[in-house]
Amino acid sequence: MNLNASHVKKSGRRKFIGNLGIVAGALLTGAPGARAIRFEANRREMQDRMSATSELNLSSIPNFCSHEHWGSIGSIGYIKDTGFRCDAVAGARPSTPTSIWDLLLDPYMGAIIQRSGLTADSAARENGFNSMKDWWKADPSKALAVFKKLSASIGMLGTYHCTCRGIENLYGTDIRNFDLERWISVDKEIEKRYSSLFEWHQEAMKKNNLSKLIRPVQPEFYLKEDTSESKKLELSFTDTILRIDPLLGMWKEKSARRDSLAEFTGTDPADAKSWRTFITEVFDLAAQNRATGIKQLQAYNRTLDFQPRSDGEVKFRGTLTPGEITIFQDWVVHECCKQASDRRWPHQVHVGTNNLRESGPLPLEDLSKRYPQMNIVMLHCWPFLREAGQLARNFPNLYIDTCWLPVLNPGFLDEALDLWLNYVPSHKIMMAHDSTSIEMAVGSSLFTREILAEKLARQKSVFPGGDMRSLALDLLHNNAVRMYRIGNEV
Numbered sequence: 001m002n003l004n005a006s007h008v009k010k011s012g013r014r015k016f017i018g019n020l021g022i023v024a025g026a027l028l029t030g031a032p033g034a035r036a037i038r039f040e041a042n043r044r045e046m047q048d049r050m051s052a053t054s055e056l057n058l059s060s061i062p063n064f065c066s067h068e069h070w071g072s073i074g075s076i077g078y079i080k081d082t083g084f085r086c087d088a089v090a091g092a093r094p095s096t097p098t099s100i101w102d103l104l105l106d107p108y109m110g111a112i113i114q115r116s117g118l119t120a121d122s123a124a125r126e127n128g129f130n131s132m133k134d135w136w137k138a139d140p141s142k143a144l145a146v147f148k149k150l151s152a153s154i155g156m157l158g159t160y161h162c163t164c165r166g167i168e169n170l171y172g173t174d175i176r177n178f179d180l181e182r183w184i185s186v187d188k189e190i191e192k193r194y195s196s197l198f199e200w201h202q203e204a205m206k207k208n209n210l211s212k213l214i215r216p217v218q219p220e221f222y223l224k225e226d227t228s229e230s231k232k233l234e235l236s237f238t239d240t241i242l243r244i245d246p247l248l249g250m251w252k253e254k255s256a257r258r259d260s261l262a263e264f265t266g267t268d269p270a271d272a273k274s275w276r277t278f279i280t281e282v283f284d285l286a287a288q289n290r291a292t293g294i295k296q297l298q299a300y301n302r303t304l305d306f307q308p309r310s311d312g313e314v315k316f317r318g319t320l321t322p323g324e325i326t327i328f329q330d331w332v333v334h335e336c337c338k339q340a341s342d343r344r345w346p347h348q349v350h351v352g353t354n355n356l357r358e359s360g361p362l363p364l365e366d367l368s369k370r371y372p373q374m375n376i377v378m379l380h381c382w383p384f385l386r387e388a389g390q391l392a393r394n395f396p397n398l399y400i401d402t403c404w405l406p407v408l409n410p411g412f413l414d415e416a417l418d419l420w421l422n423y424v425p426s427h428k429i430m431m432a433h434d435s436t437s438i439e440m441a442v443g444s445s446l447f448t449r450e451i452l453a454e455k456l457a458r459q460k461s462v463f464p465g466g467d468m469r470s471l472a473l474d475l476l477h478n479n480a481v482r483m484y485r486i487g488n489e490v
Contacts, residue, residue, distance in 0.1 A: 056457050058449040058472050062211035062490060064480035065441060066432040067241070067295075067348060067379060067403045069215065070201065073102040073436055074133070075194065081257065087243070088220040090289075091198075091230030098194035100175070100187040101133040103167070104147075106436040108159045108407065118153060120146075136187070141180055148178045158409040162435070162443035169442050170204055198233045204438045205237075208445055211477055212487045214432075216241040216295040216348065220257070222285045223264055239486055241295045241348055242286040244336045247279070248298065248329040251320055272311035276335060283339045292484045294340050295348035296333070299359035302326065304349065306333040306367060337367065341374040346483055348401070351378045351388060353408065360384045361391055368395050375483060379434070380404045382412045389420050392428040399483065400424065404434035406447040413448065417455045426471055430480045452476070 071086030075098040079085050084107075086092045105113075105120060113120050121131045123146050129135040135143040154160050155176070168174045171189050173182050193200040205213070217240045225231040250258040250269070261282060262268040269278035283291075298304065309331040315324045340347050351361045361378050368376050368391075377399045381388035391398045400420065405413040420429060431448055435441035452475065456468040478489045 056453045056460070056468060056472075058453050058476070060209065061449075061469075061472050062209050062477040063445050063448070064211050064430070064432065064477045064487070065205075065213045066377075066430055066480045066484060067216065067401060067434050068213060068432065068441060069434065069436050070213075070438055070441065071197075071215075071436075073098070073106050075099065075102045076197075082218060082220060087216070088218045089224045089226055090221055091226040091228075091232070091234045093197050093226055093230055094194050097191045099133050099136065100167075100183065100190055101131070101136060103163055103190065103437050103439055104160070105132060106159075106163070106440070108436060108440075109154070109157075109163075112157065112159060113150070113154065116153070118150060120150060140184060144178060144180055144183055151176075151178075158412075158447075159407050159440075161410075162407050162447065163437070163440045164443065165446050166437075166439035166441065166443035169208065169446065170439060198230065198237075201438050202237055204442060208442050210441065210445060212239070212480070213237060214239045214241055214292060214484060214486070216243050218243055218246060219261055219282055219286070222289045222291075223260075235290065239290055239292050239484070240286070241293045242283070242291045243296065244294050244333070245296045245298060247282070247336070248296075248332050251315070251317055251325060251328045253318055269316065271316055272314065272331075275316060275332070279332070279335050279339060283336075283343070287343065291345075292486060293346040293348060294336060295350075296336075297350035298329070298333075299350045299352070300354050302329070302355075303358040303363065304351070304361065304367075305363035306330045308334055308370070334370075337371045337374055341371040344373060346375040346377050346399075348377045348379055351381045352384045353380050353382060353404070356383070361388050364398065365391060365395060368398050372397055375399060377401050377430070377483065380408075381416070382408065385416050385419050389424050392420075392424045399428050399430065401430040401432055402448070403430075403432035406444040406451070407433065407435060407440065410447045410451060413451050414455075417451065421455060421459065426474055427479055427482075429475055430483065431475050432480070449476070 069084070069087075071092060072084040075094040075096050076092055077085035077095050079088055082088045085095075110120075124130065124132050124135040124143070127135060127142070129138065132143055132147065151160070164174070164176050167186060171186050173186050175183055175186055201213075204210075215238060219242065221240065246257060249255070258269065262278065265278055265281035265285070267274055267278045267281060269275040307330045309327050313327050314331045315328065320328065337347065349361075349364060350359075352359050361381065361384055364376055364378065375397045378388050378391070379401050380403065381400060382405060388400055392400045402413055402416055405416060431452070433441040433444040433448070435444055452472060456472060459466060460468050473490055481487045481489050
C-alpha cells in the first residue's frame, strides 16, 4: 500500500477518534471549566496534526537503502561456515524456486518462532514433510491452516507486517486474510519474479522510490560469482560494505577461510607484519570492487570496547584462551579502522538488539576519538536509543541509522524519532531497513515514511517556519548520499 495523502488522513482520523475517547474519559473527573479548556486544546492540537500530516506526502521522496540483506532467504542458499550465499557469491540467484514461505519464514521470523518456543517446520515434520514449504507444495490447504493458527501469536510482529505490507504493495494482495486462492496466486507470482531476481529488485525499487542499495558482504564476495552476467547485473545497481567480522575469527590453527584468502592475496597472516599486509590486500580487493566502507557485528558476541593493543601482546594463531582471543580481535579491529580511516570509509557497527549485556554503544566514543577521519554509523541502536543519541549529538564522526527498527517493531522507530528529532542534529540520522528481501524492505519503507510523516507534522505545528520536506529528504536520502558518496542529493 503506497503512502499517500488519503491514507495518512484516514490514519490520522482513526488516531483522532481514538484520542477523543481517551480525552473524554479523562474529562469526567475534572471541573467543568477546566474540562472545556482541556478538551478544546486537545481538539485543536489533534486537528492541526491531522491537517499537517495530510499535507506531508513523503511517497515521492527517495529512500536510500544503506544497509540491506536482500537475498538472505532459503531459496538462494546458505554456505556452511561462511553464511548466506548472497553475501559470499556475487550475483547469487535462487538455487531452488522461491516461495512465499522463503519470504515469511526468513532468518528473522524463523529465529523469532524458534526462540519463542513456537513451531512451524516441526508441525510440518509431524505430518511427514521436511518444512512448511514442502508441506505447502503437497497440501497447501492444511499447511496454511496450521500457519494461520501460528499467526495468532506472531501476527502483530513488525517482521511479519513489514513483509506482508511489502507483498501487498508489490503483488497487489493482502495475504493477512489467509484466503487460500490468494496465497496460491501470490506464491506463483513470487516464484516468477525471483526467477529474474535482479531485474525484480530494480523494478520494485523504482516503484517504491528506493534510490540506492548497499549490502554488507563477506570478503569472499569479491572473489566468487554465480555467473559473470549475474554478477554484472547485480553490481550495476548494488554497492557493498566489506564485513570485517570474519577476520576476527581467523586466529584458529586451521581456518579454511583464512587459507582461501591467503592463497588469493599471496600472504599467509601469521604475525603482526603479515597480518597488516593481509588486511591491506583484502581492503584493496574490496576497493577494486566498489566497496564503500566496512561493517562489523561483534556486538552479537562481545563488547564493543576495542582496546588498543601492541603487537607484542597478540597471539596471532593457535589455541587461544578467551582473553587472548579478545586481544587478537581488538588488534584486528584497530588495524581495520586504520585502513578505513586512511580510505575515508565509513564504519557500520551493529549496536544493541542482541547480547544486551555488552552491545551498548558507549565504548564507541573512544574509537571515534582515536580515528577522527572515520565516520562510525551506529546501526539499529535499540534499546540503547538514548546512549546512541548522546554519542551522535556530541561527537562529529558518530552517526545513526534507524535500519531494522521498523522490522523489529514500528513502535521502536516511533520512540527513536521522538528522542532524536529534537536532540540530535538531523544530518546525523539515516533511515535504511536491514531487510532480508525487497518485499520486507518495501514494507519497512512504508512504515518509515508514515511514522516520519507523523513526526514531522508534529514538528511543523511546533516550528511552523521549518521546511519539513527538506528535512525528510535529508533523513531518507541525502544524508546517506553524503556519507557513502554514492548518487546525488535531491
